[in-house]
Amino acid sequence: xxxxxxxxxxxxxxxxxxxxxxxxxxxxxxxxxxxxxxxxxxxxxxxxxxxxxxxxxxxxxxxxxxxxxxxxxxxxxxxxxxxxxxxxxxxxxxxxxxxxxxxxxxxxxxxxxxxxxxxxxxxxxxxxxxxxxxxxxxxxxxxxxxxxxxxxxxxxxxxxxxxxxxxxxxxxxxxxxxxxxxxxxxxxxxxxxxxxxxxxxxxxxxxxxxxxxxxxxxxxxxxxxxxxxxxxxxxxxxxxxxxxxxxxxxxxxxxxxxxxxxxxxxxxxxxxxxxxxxxxxxxxxxxxxxxxxxxxxxxxxxxxxxxxxxxxx
Amino acid sequence: xxxxxxxxxxxxxxxxxxxxxxxxxxxxxxxxxxxxxxxxxxxxxxxxxxxxxxxxxxxxxxxxxxxxxxxxxxxxxxxxxxxxxxxxxxxxxxxxxxxxxxxxxxxxxxxxxxxxxxxxxxxxxxxxxxxxxxxxxxxxxxxxxxxxxxxxxxxxxxxxxxxxxxxxxxxxxxxxxxxxxxxxxxxxxxxxxxxxxxxxxxxxxxxxxxxxxxxxxxxxxxxxxxxxxxxxxxxxxxxxxxxxxxxxxxxxxxxxxxxxxxxxxxxxxxxxxxxxxxxxxxxxxxxxxxxxxxxxxxxxxxxxxxxxxxxxxxxxxxxxxxxxxxxxxxxxxxxxxxxxxxxxxxxxxxxxxxxxxxxxxxx
Amino acid sequence: xxxxxxxxxxxxxxxxxxxxxxxxxxxxxxxxxxxxxxxxxxxxxxxxxxxxxxxxxxxxxxxxxxxxxxxxxxxxxxxxxxxxxxxxxxxxxxxxxxxxxxxxxxxxxxxxxxxxxxxxxxxxxxxxxxxxxxxxxxxxxxxxxxxxxxxxxxxxxxxxxxxxxxxxxxxxxxxxxxxxxxxxxxxxxxxxxxxxxxxxxxxxxxxxxxxxxxxxxxxxxxxxxxxxxxxxxxxxxxxxxxxxxxxxxxxxxxxxxxxxxxxxxxxxxxxxxxxxxxxxxxx
Numbered sequence: 024x025x026x027x028x029x030x031x032x033x034x035x036x037x038x039x040x041x042x043x044x045x046x047x048x049x050x051x052x053x054x055x056x057x058x059x060x061x062x063x064x065x066x067x068x069x070x071x072x073x074x075x076x077x078x079x080x081x082x083x084x085x086x087x088x089x090x091x092x093x094x095x096x097x098x099x100x101x102x103x104x105x106x107x108x109x110x111x112x113x114x115x116x117x118x119x120x121x122x123x124x125x126x127x128x129x130x131x132x133x134x135x136x137x138x139x140x141x142x143x144x145x146x147x148x149x150x151x152x153x154x155x156x157x158x159x160x161x162x163x164x165x166x167x168x169x170x171x172x173x174x175x176x177x178x179x180x181x182x183x184x185x186x187x188x189x190x191x192x193x194x195x196x197x198x199x200x201x202x203x204x205x206x207x208x209x210x211x212x213x214x215x216x217x218x219x220x221x222x223x224x225x226x227x228x229x230x231x232x233x234x235x236x237x238x239x240x241x242x243x244x245x246x247x248x249x250x251x252x253x254x255x256x257x258x259x260x261x262x263x264x265x266x267x268x269x270x271x272x273x274x275x276x277x278x279x280x281x282x283x284x285x286x287x288x289x290x291x292x293x294x295x296x297x298x299x300x301x302x303x304x305x306x307x308x309x310x311x312x313x314x315x316x317x318x319x320x321x322x323x324x325x326x327x328x329x330x331x332x333x334x335x336x
Numbered sequence: 337x338x339x340x341x342x343x344x345x346x347x348x349x350x351x352x353x354x355x356x357x358x359x360x361x362x363x364x365x366x367x368x369x370x371x372x373x374x375x376x377x378x379x380x381x382x383x384x385x386x387x388x389x390x391x392x393x394x395x396x397x398x399x400x401x402x403x404x405x406x407x408x409x410x411x412x413x414x415x416x417x418x419x420x421x422x423x424x425x426x427x428x429x430x431x432x433x434x435x436x437x438x439x440x441x442x443x444x445x446x447x448x449x450x451x452x453x454x455x456x457x458x459x460x461x462x463x464x465x466x467x468x469x470x471x472x473x474x475x476x477x478x479x480x481x482x483x484x485x486x487x488x489x490x491x492x493x494x495x496x497x498x499x500x501x502x503x504x505x506x507x508x509x510x511x512x513x514x515x516x517x518x519x520x521x522x523x524x525x526x527x528x529x530x531x532x533x534x535x536x537x538x539x540x541x542x543x544x545x546x547x548x549x550x551x552x553x554x555x556x557x558x559x560x561x562x563x564x565x566x567x568x569x570x571x572x573x574x575x576x577x578x579x580x581x582x583x584x585x586x587x588x589x590x591x592x593x594x595x596x597x598x599x600x601x602x603x604x605x606x607x608x609x610x611x612x613x614x615x616x617x618x619x620x621x622x623x624x625x626x627x628x629x630x631x632x633x634x635x636x637x638x639x640x641x642x643x644x645x646x647x648x649x650x651x652x653x654x655x656x657x658x659x660x661x662x663x664x665x666x667x668x669x670x671x672x673x674x675x676x677x678x679x680x681x682x683x684x685x686x687x688x689x690x691x692x693x694x695x696x697x698x699x
Numbered sequence: 700x701x702x703x704x705x706x707x708x709x710x711x712x713x714x715x716x717x718x719x720x721x722x723x724x725x726x727x728x729x730x731x732x733x734x735x736x737x738x739x740x741x742x743x744x745x746x747x748x749x750x751x752x753x754x755x756x757x758x759x760x761x762x763x764x765x766x767x768x769x770x771x772x773x774x775x776x777x778x779x780x781x782x783x784x785x786x787x788x789x790x791x792x793x794x795x796x797x798x799x800x801x802x803x804x805x806x807x808x809x810x811x812x813x814x815x816x817x818x819x820x821x822x823x824x825x826x827x828x829x830x831x832x833x834x835x836x837x838x839x840x841x842x843x844x845x846x847x848x849x850x851x852x853x854x855x856x857x858x859x860x861x862x863x864x865x866x867x868x869x870x871x872x873x874x875x876x877x878x879x880x881x882x883x884x885x886x887x888x889x890x891x892x893x894x895x896x897x898x899x900x901x902x903x904x905x906x907x908x909x910x911x912x913x914x915x916x917x918x919x920x921x922x923x924x925x926x927x928x929x930x931x932x933x934x935x936x937x938x939x940x941x942x943x944x945x946x947x948x949x950x951x952x953x954x955x956x957x958x959x960x961x962x963x964x965x966x967x968x969x970x971x972x973x974x975x976x977x978x979x980x981x982x
Contacts, residue, residue: 045884049407051804054885058800059812062793062856069831069853070819076830129719136716147716149969151723156965156972158914160932161954165726168733168947174742176729176753214723215976222977263821271823274916278936292825292917299829300921309829316826323821388876408879415880421873425895434891435881482881492880 080309087303098310108311111289114201118290119269122208123262129209130216130261137217138224148218155214163278166207170194170279197287200280204288208275216261223257224250256330263326267319291315338399338489338522339364340385345394347380354380356546358394362539367516367523369537371530372569377546378526379494385524386492387411399489409438414483415492418499420475422467428478429463435486453485456515473504480512484519493525497532509535530570534558542566564617564696567689573622573653576663579693580618582611591618591690595659596638601685608690608699616699619689622653625665628682636685640665642677656681727958733951734762741948762948763956772953774927775934780960782844782930783912786851790908791901793852794859799889801860802867803875813864820857824917832921846922847930851912858911859904862978866900867893903975906968913961931957 048054081098085091102108137148154162169176170193181187193203227250235245273292276282282289282297289297291311299308340362347355355377362368370378383389385396387408396403403411414435423431429450436446454460457477467475476496483491496512497505513536516523527533533540534554542549542557542565550562554570561567567575580591582600589600589609598618600608608616628637640656640663647669654665654673658681665681673679690699733741735758766772800806801813831850832841840846870893878888894901919930926938935953939946965972 045886046407048886049884051885052806055800055804055806055809058796058804062797062816062860063812065789065793065849065852065856066816066819069834069850070822070827073827073830073834074822076834077827080830080833132715133719136712136719139712141712145969147720148973149966151720152965152969152972153727153962154723156910156961157727157958158916158932158961160916160936161957162726162730164935164950164954165730165733168951169726169729171947174947210723210726213719218973218976222973267821267823271825273825274932277916292823295825295829296917296921300832305829305833312826312829315823319821319823319826323818386876386880388879407884408876409882409884411880413880415877417873417877419871419873421871421877423874423878423892423896425898434878434883438878438882438887482877486881 077309077313080306081313083306085306087305091306094306098307099314101307102310102314107286107289108294110286111291111294111311112314114286114288115270115290117201118205118208118272118288119266122205122212122269123266125205125209126212126216126265127258127262129213131220133213133217134220134224137221148221152214152218154211159211159274160278162211163207163275166203166210167194167279170203194280195284197284200284200287204276204279207279208269208272211275212265212269215265219257219261220254223254227253259326259329263323263330266322270319270322271315339366339397340399340490340522340524341395341397342381342385343395343397345381345384345396346392347377347384347389348392354546355384358543358548360541360548360551362522362524364522365520367525367536367538368541369525369527369533369539370541370543371527371533372543372549373528375545376543378541378543381543382492382494382524382526385490386413386415412486412488413490413492414486414488415494416476416479416483416496418495420467420479420499422475422478422482424467427464427466428459428470428481431467431478432482432485435482439486449485449487450481453481456484456518457481457511472500473508476500476508477511480515484515484521487521489522491521491523493523493527495527497527497529505532512536531572534570540570542569560698561619561689562698564619564691564698567619567691567698571621573664573666575619575621575689576625577691578618578658578661578663579615581615582608582613584609584612590635591616593659593661595640595657595661597635598638598683599633599635601688604688604690611690611692611699614693616693617691617696619691620663620683621687622664622666624684624687625663625681626667626684627671628680632682637680637682640679640681642673642675642679645673645675654679730951730955730958733947734955735759736948737761738948762952766949766952766956770938770949770953771927771929771934772931772956775929775931776957776960778844778928779913779930779932779957782847782851783909785848786855786912787905787908789848790852790855790859791905793856794863794904795894795901797856797860798863798867799893802864803872803893816857816860820854820861824854824915828917828921831918835922841922842924842928844928847915847919850918850922851915854915855908855911859908862904862907862975863897863900865978866897870896899971899974900978902968903971903978906964906972907975909964910961910972 048057080091082093082095083091084094084097133151137144168174172190172192172195175190175193177193178187178190181191191199193199231249231253232245235249240248271292272290273296276288276290276293277296280288282293291314295308295311298304298311340360342358342360342362345355345358346353358377358381360368370381372378380389384391385398387403387406391404398411398413423434426434432450432453433446436449441449450463451460454463457480459474459477459481462470462474462478467478470478479496493512497508500508509532516536525532525536534557537554539551540554540557541551544565550557550566552560557566557570561570564577568577578593578596580593580596580598583590583592588602589605589612591598591600638658640654640658642654642656643662644655646653646655650669651666652669652671652673654667654671656663656665656679663681667673691697692699732754737757737759738761740757797816801809801816835841835846835850840849874892874896875885875888878892879885883891913931915930916932919933920936923929923933926934929937931953935950935957939950939953
């Protein structure tokens with residue numbers, strides 16, 4: 024047949040010329056180098072380099088406009104004896120731990136509620152992520168307005184419900200300020216926990232719960248023995264991200280209280296800003312920021328080890 | 337001209353020696369099948385010919401050109417994958433045109449070639465569709481089309497029919513054979529299915545554990561297997577094996593075990609005689625066993641008890657116990673046998689195989 | 700899976716769910732209401748009678764117009780959008796390349812680099828902002844949008860890389876191998892085959908990166924000083940408060956308008972955003 028001969032007689036077609044760059048990039052290793060170069064440069068320049076700079080700064084006595092000379096651990100010594108710093112440390116721990124517990128509990132509850140089928144589920148899920156999507160500073164201002172000592176809508180509601188008689192000074196009272204800040208952080212974080220845990224829940228086959236129910240387990244037991252262990256890997260990752268973000272949080276407190284009243288809500292980040300940028304004591308500010316690092320490192324390592332252990336099972 | 341020459345090819349993955357000193361000369365226009373169980377190295381060998389795996393040592397020549405260091409794109413080959421590997425985001429036409437676009441063909445030429453290939457495979461109506469809209473058989477045809485459109489020097493097939501259902505597999509087997517006759521391009525085909533190997537290959541290469549066991553035309557492998565593995569791998573149902581002791585008595589060589597005492601035919605007694613006094617392995621194919629009739633010599637018969645009767649329509653498979661072992665006999669459909677019947681089976685003296693008990697090589 | 704009486708469903712499901720939805724969305728409602736409230740209503744003390752906080756009978760646009768005409772708000776919107784889009788583009792570019800390299804190429808430092816990138820994601824901005832401010836000044840980038848465009852990728856790239864790696868890993872190897880046999884170089888196979896198939900992942904990473912850029916605060920606060928370079932979060936915080944007086948109407952208008960671009964983009968790509976969020980968590 025004419026067609027078949029036509030096909031075979033043109034059997035070999037020369038391959039087009041390839042340039043030297045193409046040939047070089049055929050090698051996996053060179054291609055990897057070229058592909059990773061932009062990332063490595065950017066991250067090296069704007070994370071690794073500042074990190075080293077930060078360490079160097081913290082062991083000098085640099086101030087804005089004044090170059091520093093080496094002072095060893097003097098800054099850290101000063102911090103250790105600084106009562107405000109100690110308060111900031113305590114506050115940060117309390118802030119992180121309390122918000123994480125609430126975010127996890129409420130997030131889990133919300134996730135379990137969303138795990139059922141109901142009309143408007145997709146819409147609901149889309150809406151509840153808003154606190155997490157909207158820029159924190161902007162939504163925090165809304166809360167600040169809601170907490171305003173004179174015009175608070177919350178106060179008004181509680182008053183009308185006869186639950187309070189005087190006003191609640193949400194942001195001005197040292198004891199209440201921390202609670203207010205915690206409330207806003209939890210408000211912002213619950214959607215993240217909820218959606219992530221929901222995704223985790225959806226990977227758990229409902230048959231497991233049903234089998235447990237038939238075996239006689241009550242709802243709480245079913246949760247504890249079936250759902251929770253299977254949810255643990257996702258939970259650990261979510262908690263890892265959240266703890267790091269919360270520990271280093273700045274925006275929320277800066278807008279709501281600026282660290283006050285009387286350092287009641289001072290955190291590592293806000294104190295570092297106050298000292299480093301506010302008063303221009305660069306090296307001390309850097310030292311405060313760096314003081315976060317060991318704790319963050321420990322948290323990260325513990326959770327990474329845990330995740331690795333779970334993965335290899 | 338596109339012969340493929342593989343010389344002393346070796347591949348090691350860390351400590352695992354996946355391909356061991358493979359030597360093969362594939363002639364131009366030949367259809368060679370690499371067959372063997374999983375892990376035997378056939379796919380690794382194919383991937384080295386394609387350039388998808390690096391060569392640890394040895395040479396590969398395509399069309400007399402050493403290609404060891406050439407990237408896959410420069411080797412002028414085409415490959416058909418087990419999972420079709422169709423680009424899901426492109427239409428059938430674009431899938432087939434992709435290779436030509438990469439080689440900077442102009443649009444008119446591309447259109448011509450794609451239509452030609454689509455015509456040969458009967459997939460013209462599918463050109464505008466996306467892969468997810470096609471059935472398994474259609475996808476495989478598109479994968480074939482994508483390969484032939486490039487008019488490569490060599491076709492490589494990596495178990496292309498394994499994902500199809502049995503009936504479709506038989507159909508596509510015939511189509512691939514017809515395609516090869518029509519196009520005449522050198523082809524290397526990898527499969528674990530010995531039926532595909534026998535029906536498609538001009539020559540078949542049986543591999544095991546990284547080594548080539550035997551190379552030859554299908555019937556040669558069937559009639560003269562080089563070792564026990566090839567004998568048991570080619571042919572379905574598989575050849576029966578029985579360990580026997582060879583002894584000389586009454587001027588003849590006898591092979592015996594618990595269940596049988598067979599006189600070794602004079603033609604092969606010469607070769608086998610070296611093993612007198614030792615044990616070796618006797619091999620006989622199910623199709624070479626039949627019910628003994630009075631005309632059969634008694635020293636080629638043995639007793640058997642029927643365990644299972646498998647009715648295939650064209651033949652009957654009898655699973656029988658012989659002594660302490662089991663055998664399968666393929667007999668004509670007219671045979672009446674029931675479970676627990678005692679039979680006398682005769683073997684075909686011209687079709688006996690013997691294998692060394694330790695090296696497993698054919699004697 | 701709560702079987703049983705209807706009242707149970709109300710108590711254990713509808714009521715808690717409504718409570719969650721209400722508390723999560725109320726502040727936004729409050730933002731919106733405050734924006735359209737006239738000043739006279741706004742500044743009524745909470746204990747005064749006739750206080751109708753939850754709605755207003757005299758909605759007004761005065762806060763919005765004041766915001767747009769008397770402040771640099773539209774400039775800030777433009778700045779933030781510009782920075783977010785370019786930073787996202789840079790991060791997607793780097794993330795695509797890095798994600799591909801780490802998930803589909805075999806080379807010696809793959810594991811180490813992967814972990815390294817993951818670890819940089821965990822370094823918070825509040826740890827680096829002081830030395831980074833210095834570095835930015837040395838590069839003469841201070842008080843320009845480039846200070847942010849170049850530093851935002853530090854937390855966007857690791858996330859994009861990680862997310863895209865997940866999508867790449869799900870693409871079968873044979874597709875690339877086939878493309879390479881068909882005549883594509885590794886690079887072309889990456890661009891013509893892998894990237895188009897990973898488009899859902901690219902969208903997810905892009906949306907997430909976009910919202911993260913809008914949300915960034917401390918770098919913007921520290922690196923930018925002139926009012927017309929500021930981004931929306933910084934501008935709203937620093938320029939809408941004169942002395943100790945908070946102009947709540949304008950503030951809430953600013954907060955509301957500032958939230959709209961992000962919410963708008965999000966609303967079109969909710970599925971992708973959620974996929975991005977859960978993808979990063981499920982690894």
